[in-house]
Amino acid sequence: xxxxxxxxxxxxxxxxxxxxxxxxxxxxxxxxxxxxxxxxxxxxxxxxxxxxxxxxxxxxxxxxxxxxxxxxxxxxxxxxxxxxxxxxxxxxxxxxxxxxxxxxxxxxxxxxxxxxxxxxxxxxx
Numbered sequence: 053x054x055x056x057x058x059x060x061x062x063x064x065x066x067x068x069x070x071x072x073x074x075x076x077x078x079x080x081x082x083x084x085x086x087x088x089x090x091x092x093x094x095x096x097x098x099x100x101x102x103x104x105x106x107x108x109x110x111x112x113x114x115x116x117x118x119x120x121x122x123x124x125x126x127x128x129x130x131x132x133x134x135x136x137x138x139x140x141x142x143x144x145x146x147x148x149x150x151x152x153x154x155x156x157x158x159x160x161x162x163x164x165x166x167x168x169x170x171x172x173x174x175x176x177x
Contacts, residue, residue, distance in 0.1 A: 085107045120155075120164070127151075130144065130147055130148055130151065133147060
């Protein structure tokens with residue numbers, strides 16, 4: 053089996069997931085998934101695909117676990133709306149402030165900071 057690497061992600065995934073954006077010779081990427089070492093050299097295309105799906109699922113579950121799902125979806129929608137409005141910064145800023153206020157009123161940041169204060173959750177920084 054030839055050595056194949058898979059690339060997942062873009063800058064639009066880095067923003068909602070609070071990930072740093074790294075660059076290499078191929079451009080911006082979030083993660084490269086090499087074939088699993090336990091995959092036999094004679095693996096079929098279907099087995100390689102299944103291995104990739106397993107790796108991506110494990111990676112995403114680990115990545116998303118500490119995040120508020122609503123916040124991730126709202127941020128992703130803000131990015132899509134900005135693209136649809138051809139990156140109008142005024143409209144983007146208004147939407148961002150509006151969604152931030154909604155999340156703040158819902159108690160999301162207070163709950164997260166409480167978890168950090170009680171040492172129930174470790175901060176990434």
